[in-house]
Amino acid sequence: MPLTSLVVKGVTGLAARGAYAFLRKKTAAKIGGAGTGGPGVAERLDRLRDSLVAVAHDLSLAAANRTELAKIELREQLTYLAETAVWGAVCLVAAGGTVLMGALAIIFSHWNTHRVLASVLVTSGVFVIAAFAGVMAYLRLRALTHSPPHSLPHGMQKLNSRGSASPSKSLPPSE
Numbered sequence: 001m002p003l004t005s006l007v008v009k010g011v012t013g014l015a016a017r018g019a020y021a022f023l024r025k026k027t028a029a030k031i032g033g034a035g036t037g038g039p040g041v042a043e044r045l046d047r048l049r050d051s052l053v054a055v056a057h058d059l060s061l062a063a064a065n066r067t068e069l070a071k072i073e074l075r076e077q078l079t080y081l082a083e084t085a086v087w088g089a090v091c092l093v094a095a096g097g098t099v100l101m102g103a104l105a106i107i108f109s110h111w112n113t114h115r116v117l118a119s120v121l122v123t124s125g126v127f128v129i130a131a132f133a134g135v136m137a138y139l140r141l142r143a144l145t146h147s148p149p150h151s152l153p154h155g156m157q158k159l160n161s162r163g164s165a166s167p168s169k170s171l172p173p174s175e
Contacts, residue, residue: 095133099126 103122110118 095129099129 102125106121106125107118110121
């Protein structure tokens with residue numbers, strides 16, 4: 001390689017490096033790069049990354065709060081259902097005993113004189129009790145499916161007492 005080509009290449013390399021540095025300074029000045037007092041692209045990307053991490057963290061906290069609240073509500077609803085089932089069973093046993101005693105009383109008192117009347121009274125009495133129980137069960141189920149959960153404020157109290165984030169910051173207000 002002749003000396004002139006080396007010099008030309010060297011000058012061209014120096015010129016290219018100089019042009020790159022010039023363009024870099026000019027571009028940095030346009031977008032607020034280093035040396036201009038404003039944040040550079042790297043700083044802006046770092047802030048964007050930090051903002052995205054903070055948003056992801058807030059979303060995970062909100063999801064954790066919602067999950068905790070759902071667990072509390074489910075536990076309360078299962079407790080409510082179990083209590084209702086136990087009291088329903090007690091009521092059925094007591095009602096069955098009452099109907100049996102009433103039927104026996106009617107049968108024993110009227111069997112010799114009015115056998116058909118005693119049978120009709122016992123049957124109609126049991127039917128009336130069964131119809132009343134059916135209507136009450138229907139009304140209870142309709143009330144459970146058409147009304148908001150009754151224990152939401154209690155669940156929020158439990159959530160706040162455990163030290164989680166306050167509902168005003170992470171959960172919408174309950175109506």
